[in-house]
Amino acid sequence: MRITNNMLIDNMMANLNRNLNRVSNYQNQLSTGKKISLPSDDPIIASRALKLRTDVAEIQQFKRNVNDATSWMEITETTLKQIGDVMQRIRELTVDVSNGTKTQDDMDKTKVEIEQLKTQLINLANTTYSGRYIFSGFKTDKALMDTDGKFLIDISKNEQIFYEIGIGDDININVAGCDLFHTGDAAEGEKSSFINTIDELIAALESGEQTTVSGMLGKIDSEINNILRVRSAVGARMNRLELTANRLDDDNINFTKLMSKNEDVDIAEAIMKLMNEMNVYNASLAAGAKVIQPTLVDFLT
């Protein structure tokens, strides 16, 4: 084949350009840390990257949801414990005054304390978490009951607040006030059966009849049992939250790793390849300079 000067130059320029393209490709990878900069570089990596980014973003959001749910349920749990403690104290006082040796004076003193405890119970029923009433079902902006123990809102057991802690995985984080302080759904203005029990006890103490007072013990016990039932349910849900939190932590690590594996550059490999391409480029430059320069012109005198 006949070779002409322009062929040599054109071919060398085309090859140099190709080499330089590859150099620039690896340089790009190294400076961005990513295998691809446009979807067309590798459509598969690009579409997986989109999926994994979504997964990671969702997992992180679910983690935030779990944290919020945990805070809410911790408040609920603490409040339930306090209610339990108060009821325990009420039970002790009731047992104490019903042993037959107590005078009316003792009963009056006990009554005063139980009235105090009732106020405390009503305050606990109106506990808030960052400004929201935790036992008010969906009406988190309204207090559950007034100082007499009458409900200020309609409330139903169905008013369950759910947080999403996984795709299609919800957890109920609240305890509707009627479940704890009433039997069945309650309407606005209705008296809480729970507070009613305390009021009955106070009335019994006022009357001074020990049999009536000791007769209240059964009712108090059933309220305490109800509180324990709700507490254990909350405890079980917190357990589930904790497991979910651990799983989400693992998922977060795994998916972040996957994401990195999918789109991040293996630095060592990229540097090696860059060096290799640089060598090729330098060699082609050197060869080009040698090949193209001399012609017969250089030797004619």
Place this chain on the structure above:
Amino acid sequence: MSSSTFFGLDIATRGLYVAQRGLTNVNHNVDNINTPGYSRQVLEQRASRPILVTNGTGMLGTGAEVVGVKRMRDEYLDVKYRSESQYYGEWEVKYTLLEELQAIYNEPSNSGFNTVLNEFYNSLQNLSTDPSSPANRAALKEKAVMLTKYFNSVAEHFEYMQNDINEIVYAKVQEINSLADQIAKLNQQIYNYEVSGNVANDLRDQRGYLVDKLSKIINIDAYEVNYGKLPNGNDDTRFVITISGKAIVDHNNVSHLAAVQRDTKLNEEDIPNLYEVKWADGNRLTIKSGELKGYLDVRDGNDGLNGSSDFRGIPYYQRKMNDFVRVFARTFNEGITNPDGSMTKGHADGYTLYSQQGDPASGIRFFAIIDEIGQPMSSQKFLEAGDDGSGNLDFDAIYSQITAKNFSISLEIDENPTNNISISGAPGEVGNIDILREIIDLRHNPYMFNEGSPEDYIKTIISCMGVDGQLSSHYLNNQTVITKQIENRRQSISGVSVNEEMGNLVRYQHAYKAAAKMIQTYSEILDILVNRLGV
């Protein structure tokens, strides 16, 4: 019989003349080594007509003469080059423009669609954990604005790009016309020159170069047609260039192309007044390849819809974005009917934050459009498009108002996000998030789009674009190799080699010296003959 006295000098002079022509030729070649389209020229010389010697001693040589200057060119390679360079031009344009398209989507990155949608859903999730918080509600509004602005910006970029390409189409048509005019002029010059039997080497090179340029822009066939014989016996050949069968250049006549603004849009997504490329005489023009085809495909390509090419160009991606925002806004606002017949509720079925017991559902559409003066439209006004007075709303008509460019939150959400974001499933319950949960669940509803969930949909668009980009890159690489290969072969035949020319230089220089020596020798001989041969 012997030759005449000065016959030797005649031969030597002819030798000088031939060597001189040779040197001029070398000079010409070397000067044009970098002239694009130039073919090297070779001197054709032969022994001049000998004199018959009648005494039986044969023919008497009379030296050398130049019969012509030949242009080294393989016409087959020209045809081949032109049939490949049209595809090179087409894919070069498509490759560049597809890169630009991908850059507009900006995926994968931390500022593309994916990020915007993730942040939007995260703000919905945040709201679900504290639904009565004005801060969370305001944040949701801002994220929604970010989401809508993303679509607005992508749509606008597409429109700019379409407009830019349209300008280039116009410029390319002018370039084709200008090239055709120049070629026609050269045809006339070449014809005039060659009528007498010469070959217009350099003019032919110029014409070939212009035809090469033209072949990259649009699909052409270029050939010489024999029209019969001239009075002097030479062939009467004329040069013709056709585009899809119709001649743009016929000898010295030119049929121009014209870029005419369309009265009606080809695709509803197009910007108005795009140029339609036609023959200036009004005939329809079929463009099969070339740069112009590349630009037109990207500008008009709607995957074969509306009679456009099968290419997926700007209108296709605009349409996909429009479809996305329509379905997305509709399911968000109104809910969705699943294939199993179950219905999910949407934002319009929700109740506002400060609703009182007994209040009806808010009916507020979260997403709407921007009105003529650039303000978000109220839900009521937005719904008017589908209200025929019968009380039933035509949601198809309502949501077909939305495009990626005018996608927006509604006026209600813009003005009072705290109250008007309606996510409660019952009036007067600030902690109720029944509607919000349905909306959040939509993110993973595979029935939202034919392609699946919202993210699947966008993923499909992006990977489709990626695959098209990759394909165009492959095609471009192939065409580069093919045209390079043909160009190499052309250069091998037509290119100037300095070594060769220097060889010729030395050759002709020596021939010249030798001929000069002959003259000197004859001069000496004649000196003897005339001056010293004293008779």
